[in-house]
Amino acid sequence: MIRWQAPGPYVVAFSTRDGGVSTGGHASLNLGSRFDDPARIQENRRLACLELGLDPDSLVANRQRHTATVRRAVAGAEVEVADGLWSEDPGVPLLALAADCVPIAVVTTTGRPALTTIHAGWRGLARGVVEAGVTALDGAETAAVIGPAIGPCCYEVGAEVSEQFEQDLTSDGMLDLWSAAERALRRAGVSSIERLDLCTHCHPELFFSFRRTGIPHGAQGVIGAVCG
DSSP states (O other), rough: EEEEEESSSEEEEEEOSSSOOOGGGGOOOSSSSSSSSSHHHHHHHHHHHHHHTTTTOOOOBBBBBSOOEEOOOOTTOOBBSSSSSEEOOOTTTEEEEESSEEEEEEEEEESOOOEEEEEEEEEHHTTTTTHHHHHTTTTTOOOEEEEEEETTTOOOOOOOHHHOOGGGGGTTEEEHHHHHHHHHHTTTTEEEEEOOOTTTTOTTTTOHHHHHHHHOOOOEEEEEEEOO
């Protein structure tokens, strides 16, 4: 797990593929690929929460579909379609999955502590999922971290994708999702932004990557919670 020292009472970390129970192409800490045994995914999520001192029975995750929808997390609620979760309830872990897309956490730094976790692929970025995630925190001052995702070294796209973003974000057919996410956060009013700049495609020992392996593939993610 790669922990973020968030500015406030939060636990935020990005998982790697180490430390789980899945096998084969999903080895080992696959947190959400639908191609794996659901029991193994559940156990991996439990292990990840315990590593962070969080209650796995309270973990909340969405059914991600590259939308701009961000929902309030309710522990134990039925999974809904959305690509962001937010909560101000202490001790409720939020999970956003990624296997090349950008996992993001945003926290409030003034007022009541609250947290958003976001899954942002190019479609979600273009549709405004980052802005929706920040807006959900109701105008408070915020800080954010951009986690491991496919880098500008490896993310080759066509014109139909690159034209969704500022021209300078694509160079020689390679789109810079890291900078696209940072710009979206700044447009939404986030002033303090950290980036890990770790490419999921370049590090098979650490991360799953859909672009690298295709289907089937595993998924890592960002887990965050307001501390109790």
